[in-house]
Amino acid sequence: MTPPKSWLSIPEQSDFSLANIPFGIIETKYSSRDKRAGIPIGNHVLDLKVFSEGNGFSKLSSLATEQRSVFSQPTLNEFAALGQPTHNLVREYLQEVFSESTSYPEILKENEALKKEALLPKHETKNHLPMQIGDYTDFYAGVNHAFNAGSLFRDPANALNPNYTHLPVGYHGRASSVVISGTPVIRPSGQILLDQQNSPTTPTFAPCRALDIELEMGCFLCKSTALGTSLRINKDAETAIFGYVLMNDWSARDIQRWEYVPLGPLNGKNFATTISPWVVLPSALEPFRAKKLENKTQLLSYLKEYREDTVYDITLSVDLTIPDEDGGGDTTTITRVSSSNLLWSFPQMIAHHSAGGCAMNVGDLLGSGTISGKEAGELGSLLEMSEGGKKEIRLAGMNMRKYLLDGDTVTFRGAAGDGVGFGECTGKIYMSSSN
Structure with a gap:
């Protein structure tokens, strides 16, 4: 699809043609x-x-x-x-x-x-930051990532918990830690197990040693609801969406591993979430609708959608830049995957989130969860690429990584078609103040 022509000179490869107009x-x-x-x-x-x-x-x-x-x-x-x-x-x-x-x-x-x-x-x-974010909720709608991550810690036959295909799993994040692209990311410190084999219950307070990325889409809401009411799946959930951004939900895997049972993540996920600066409207993405991944579970009526094409085919990519002594760096594209690799759509996430009467507000941010495909070059986290830190990831310039080191820069990009993109979602890792 060729973007409409403008009297203003717009580079051919620009994310921001007349076909886009994000805010x-x-x-x-x-x-x-x-x-x-x-x-x-x-x-x-x-x-x-x-x-x-x-x-x-x-x-x-x-x-x-x-x-x-x-x-x-x-x-x-x-x-x-x-x-x-x-x-x-x-x-x-x-x-x-x-x-x-x-x-x-x-x-x-x-x-x-x-x-x-x-x-x-x-x-x-x-x-x-484009919005004043009152609340931020991160979901787990990328079923390939959920399966890959579950398989690292459980038998692949039980990689997904029994509820996974029945409802969009999510947790409440920390809105105060959502930052705009380009904001430095400080390596978090927390309780970690330095020797899981010999001391599996004796933690140490130290800087994270397993700092990871999560390739996600974010969705901002434009509609508020009163406490005790809900947004319905085929009536007003989709019209509650203002627009979309790229999102990197940085994760401290070692901190997360120790703390997440039984109530879920806290310090392993609350130190930074980076988003791209321009909010792309649903109308700009309308030509790029796609079907969600098949869910064979019989859904309850409040989650059943009338149409199948309720996600988007946006090509997402992840670049990892390793610094060199001259102040430059070697960059490797470590992932390229479609955003359509979701089991749950954002309207379903909204309908489920509000189903119990939770008040939703203009500016609320919802995250998709990590988006991964099924192939090696389509993984949305280093956790998956390194198989839980068991193997090295080969990068340009003879560099190797399992997780991120200080000085590394991660850049997400997303493009739905010619002239309809999101710009960059970038963060550079800096040493923890606890070092």
């Missing part, structure tokens, strides 16, 4: 410490606050004047709360404004003053 929160060289909404378009970013105040939305009569203040806010929560129909109208309007054959050339194409103030080179802007 984020930026700071510009003209607005230091003043966050506002923006969109990436090719190698530029449109400052939506300046664009709006310069009457850029004057031809979008369906967006009331008082609603345009949402683009001046330091998060996208107020814009998200306007709902999917408004998100799509704004996206379609901006596509028309940037179209080569735009019906509104006077808005930006021929308006040199507004263009100079509102349309900035990307390198002159800085991204911030």
Whole structure:
């Protein structure tokens, strides 16, 4: 699918063509410490606050004047709360404004003053977290990862727990640790077993020695519910989705291994979760719908979807860069996998999460869980690649890894098709303050 043409020069390989138009929160060289909404378009970013105040939305009569203040806010929560129909109208309007054959050339194409103030080179802007995140829940919907991880600790015949195919398994994460791409990741410290063979119940407090990645998709909500109500699978669960980001749910496997029984992960998972900065709307991903992996279990009615194509075919990749003495590094693409490798869709996760009456809020973040395929080059965690730390992973430059070392940089990328991508989700590992 070829993206529509724009009067603005957009590189062929850009994630941010007219077919995309994701939203984020930026700071510009003209607005230091003043966050506002923006969109990436090719190698530029449109400052939506300046664009709006310069009457850029004057031809979008369906967006009331008082609603345009949402683009001046330091998060996208107020814009998200306007709902999917408004998100799509704004996206379609901006596509028309940037179209080569735009019906509104006077808005930006021929308006040199507004263009100079509102349309900035990307390198002159800085991204911030797009949403104020009240709650963050991480699911475990990647069945291939769940099977691989379970097989490391149990008989493969019992790799999946009995409930796995009946409901989307998840746990409540730590919203305060969600950070934007590029934020340093400090190696966590915690209780670990240094000698599992001879001292299986005697932990030591030390920096994590099994620092891992988890390749995930994240979903932001645009709808709030009252306590005691729920979002239904075929009625309003899907319309509660604002958009999607890439997500790296960093994991301290040795800390996690010791602490997770019986109540699940805590310090092994709460030190950092990195997300990409631009929220890609469902309407941009509509052409890339795909079927979930088959679930042969007879689902309860509140989880049954009318349609089968409720996930997306997004090509996800993971690059691992090992630093060298010259300040550069060798980069290896260690994973390439489709995001369609999920047993549960985000609407199912939302329906299950809210089924008991849990109040959901605009800005809530849900994670898919680690996405892995069935082949060796499709694994979404080092835990799987190294078989639980038993074997070395061969990398470029004669480097080897089981888990991450200080100085390593991990970069996630995702692209659904020509011109519809997510940008980067990157984090570099730094030494623990406990070292």
